[in-house]
Amino acid sequence: MKTLRITFPYMGNYVHAFRGLLEDLGYEVVMPVKPSKRTLDLGVKYAPEFSCLPYKIVLGTYLETLPKGVDRIVTSGGVGPCRAGLYASLHEKILKKMGYNVEFIVLEPPLVDLKGFYKTVQELNYKNYSLWYIYKAIKRNWRKIKALDTIEQKALFLRPRELTKGSVSAKYKEVLQYVINAFSEKEIAEAEQEALKQLDKIPVNLEKLVVKVGMVGEIYVLLEPSSNFEIEETIGHLGAEVKRSMFLTGWTRDNTLPGKSEELVSVKAAAQPYLPELIGGHGQDSIGNAILYIKQGFDGLIQLAPFTCIPEIVARTILTKISQEHNFPILTFFLDEQTGKAGMETRLEAFIDLLKRKKLQKLERAKGGNIDGALSWN
Amino acid sequence: MTVPVIGIARTLNYYAYYPFWQGFFDSLNLKTIVSSPTTKEILDQGVKDALAEACLPIKLFFGHIATLKSKVDYLFIPRIVNLNRKTVYCPKFLGLPDMIKYSYENLPPVIDLRVDNRSLKDSLLIASLKLASFFGFSKLRGFKAYREGIRQQNFYENLLQKGYLPVNEVNVNSPKLFSVKSSFKIALLGYPYLVYDNYVNLKILEFLNKNNVQVLTAEQVPWPIRNKYAPFTNKKRLFWTFSDRVLSSFQYFLKNVPDLKGIIHLTAFGCGPDFIVDRIMEIDAGEQQIPYLTLTIDEHTGEAGLVTRVEAFLDMIKRKSR
Numbered sequence: 019m020k021t022l023r024i025t026f027p028y029m030g031n032y033v034h035a036f037r038g039l040l041e042d043l044g045y046e047v048v049m050p051v052k053p054s055k056r057t058l059d060l061g062v063k064y065a066p067e068f069s070c071l072p073y074k075i076v077l078g079t080y081l082e083t084l085p086k087g088v089d090r091i092v093t094s095g096g097v098g099p100c101r102a103g104l105y106a107s108l109h110e111k112i113l114k115k116m117g118y119n120v121e122f123i124v125l126e127p128p129l130v131d132l133k134g135f136y137k138t139v140q141e142l143n144y145k146n147y148s149l150w151y152i153y154k155a156i157k158r159n160w161r162k163i164k165a166l167d168t169i170e171q172k173a174l175f176l177r178p179r180e181l182t183k184g185s186v187s188a189k190y191k192e193v194l195q196y197v198i199n200a201f202s203e204k205e206i207a208e209a210e211q212e213a214l215k216q217l218d219k220i221p222v223n224l225e226k227l228v229v230k231v232g233m234v235g236e237i238y239v240l241l242e243p244s245s246n247f248e249i250e251e252t253i254g255h256l257g258a259e260v261k262r263s264m265f266l267t268g269w270t271r272d273n274t275l276p277g278k279s280e281e282l283v284s285v286k287a288a289a290q291p292y293l294p295e296l297i298g299g300h301g302q303d304s305i306g307n308a309i310l311y312i313k314q315g316f317d318g319l320i321q322l323a324p325f326t327c328i329p330e331i332v333a334r335t336i337l338t339k340i341s342q343e344h345n346f347p348i349l350t351f352f353l354d355e356q357t358g359k360a361g362m363e364t365r366l367e368a369f370i371d372l373l374k375r376k377k378l379q380k381l382e383r384a385k386g387g388n389i390d391g392a393l394s395w396n
Numbered sequence: 397m398t399v400p401v402i403g404i405a406r407t408l409n410y411y412a413y414y415p416f417w418q419g420f421f422d423s424l425n426l427k428t429i430v431s432s433p434t435t436k437e438i439l440d441q442g443v444k445d446a447l448a449e450a451c452l453p454i455k456l457f458f459g460h461i462a463t464l465k466s467k468v469d470y471l472f473i474p475r476i477v478n479l480n481r482k483t484v485y486c487p488k489f490l491g492l493p494d495m496i497k498y499s500y501e502n503l504p505p506v507i508d509l510r511v512d513n514r515s516l517k518d519s520l521l522i523a524s525l526k527l528a529s530f531f532g533f534s535k536l537r538g539f540k541a542y543r544e545g546i547r548q549q550n551f552y553e554n555l556l557q558k559g560y561l562p563v564n565e566v567n568v569n570s571p572k573l574f575s576v577k578s579s580f581k582i583a584l585l586g587y588p589y590l591v592y593d594n595y596v597n598l599k600i601l602e603f604l605n606k607n608n609v610q611v612l613t614a615e616q617v618p619w620p621i622r623n624k625y626a627p628f629t630n631k632k633r634l635f636w637t638f639s640d641r642v643l644s645s646f647q648y649f650l651k652n653v654p655d656l657k658g659i660i661h662l663t664a665f666g667c668g669p670d671f672i673v674d675r676i677m678e679i680d681a682g683e684q685q686i687p688y689l690t691l692t693i694d695e696h697t698g699e700a701g702l703v704t705r706v707e708a709f710l711d712m713i714k715r716k717s718r
């Protein structure tokens with residue numbers, strides 16, 4: 019049987035796990051390249067003017083990969099009544115019109131339609147591997163995703179505390195390779211340990227006073243750094259710690275297991291008084307997480323959303339009120355192809371400064387005006 | 397006892413479902429006020445009060461609520477999630493009562509009954525009974541009011557199918573404007589709150605009608621027929637009710653109106669779903685060689701400019717068919 023060539027949208031480090039899984043299923047993987055200016059330009063050229071940024075980036079990615087010869091594209095549907103679920107259908111239509119004959123396989127989350135999910139998996143499984151084999155392949159690559167998430171979170175914690183600016187990012191890039199190259203679960207676990215160990219060796223100041231920023235928003239712009247101008251790195255370098263509300267291990271779990279992860283149940287509960295309705299995308303999560311960050315004593319919140327993103331616009335309208343009620347600074351970036359990194363950095367700098375000032379004032383008040391010398395921003 | 401006054405905004409769901417609520421409230425002798433037709437002041441107010449990134453219709457809704465809120469005892473903003481058991485309303489509709497509540501101070505109580513026929517088959521009836529009992533009426537009175545609402549709504553939908561154009565006002569008792577009959581047929585597709593609002597559509601609907609163009613609207617195709625034309629690719633259909641309405645009627649017109657001369661898609665700046673709707677229609681109309689024009693309405697679109705574009709579009713069609 020001919021070996022099929024397959025590709026998928028680019029999404030953060032996770033592409034390495036997707037690649038592993040598809041190779042296990044007997045595909046030749048045509049790796050998508052990390053989205054660049056060229057990717058976006060291509061997307062902007064061929065996508066409808068008012069489509070959202072993720073739509074354009076993904077179309078651009080396809081247009082970069084397809085000339086290399088691709089038989090199939092696998093992508094995810096969407097959760098709830100939002101546009102992502104229709105992305106694939108329109109991408110397909112546009113690509114067909116441009117003369118690309120490529121087959122789309124759209125994975126819908128199993129929670130929404132278990133039978134449909136099973137059918138799609140069987141469609142993907144064109145070499146007819148046993149279910150046991152597939153189960154093991156999924157398990158192994160799932161382990162990889164978890165490892166990728168773990169070391170990423172570590173980097174997010176260390177970055178604002180590093181003594182030499184840039185040292186965490188450099189090391190992080192290096193140790194990621196350990197995990198990417200690991201194959202068996204045992205190897206992945208070892209690579210993860212080694213990566214964490216190496217990261218721990220970076221000189222940091224753990225005593226440093228660091229403001230904590232929560233980050234919520236739409237899934238693609240949260241998970242793909244090139245779509246948000248590496249905002250997490252920028253924030254880290256400004257001396258603030260970011261906690262992102264979404265990691266694939268958390269998100270996918272919520273959508274795959276009927277039990278639902280505990281954390282998310284409370285996110286929904288926290289959003290309830292403000293937005294009782296599931297509005298698609300992750301609008302409700304953005305609100306719920308905002309409330310949880312407030313309760314956990316975070317200093318501020320950043321919301322990332324593509325311009326014209328429906329659920330995040332609803333969320334932002336309500337977040338404005340939450341921000342006033344709790345005296346909790348919230349900064350929203352509506353991203354489109356016109357967003358520039360420089361402008362974004364300026365706004366971030368001002369925002370982080372504000373958070374630092376607020377935090378100092380609060381500490382001063384608590385300490386009766388005498389602030390401990392050990393507490394310093396540097 | 398004074399009768400409470402219930403405020404209804406003349407936009408969004410108004411053009412689709414007002415007859416139901418009117419029939420319902422009238423039957424209970426409750427007083428309703430509908431905000432006045434859209435004006436520049438209303439839009440400006442909405443632009444000020446709503447989030448800058450929101451779409452034009454949501455801003456408009458804010459503007460209408462702003463003019464209503466001091467005049468009424470209750471604001472009626474039901475959360476209509478699903479009615480036909482197939483599609484849901486745009487997520488912004490679903491979050492409407494919350495967006496309003498968290499954006500204005502000193503609001504009268506907001507009636508935000510939830511209607512979702514997917515989880516509960518008769519949820520509109522149940523919501524109606526709840527609403528009636530909230531105002532102190534018995535189940536029987538509530539049921540009668542519900543029936544009256546349904547009657548009015550059916551009557552309205554029949555009128556629409558016959559070509560009634562409820563420009564600025566939904567009036568089932570003395571419908572004013574009907575689409576002219578002619579061999580020059582143009583489909584004017586878009587959400588009812590764009591197509592029938594004279595301020596928003598920049599009077600295009602009236603302009604076409606005056607120029608002896610037969611205007612086909614999505615509302616002219618009855619639901620059972622539309623439903624058959626809904627899926628587009630991969631057997632998928634659009635999730636959102638009004639988008640689905642536009643696309644399915646488009647597909648119906650394309651296949652069943654042989655002398656269809658052209659299609660005008662009216663869309664609002666900042667609309668989420670419309671880029672999908674618009675591109676699908678553009679590709680499909682192109683394949684059938686039917687002229688297609690997209691008009692995007694924003695806060696600053698000038699009337700003259702838009703009418704000129706429509707005129708040019710009509711001229712192009714006339715030249716082509718000669």
Ligand code: SF4
Binds near residue numbers: 100330
């Ligand atoms: S959540 Fe936002 S960005 Fe994602 S599909 Fe929906 S509208 Fe587009």
Ligand code: SF4
Binds near residue numbers: 328452488666670
């Ligand atoms: S369908 Fe479009 S125009 Fe209508 S409320 Fe939703 S985003 Fe706005």
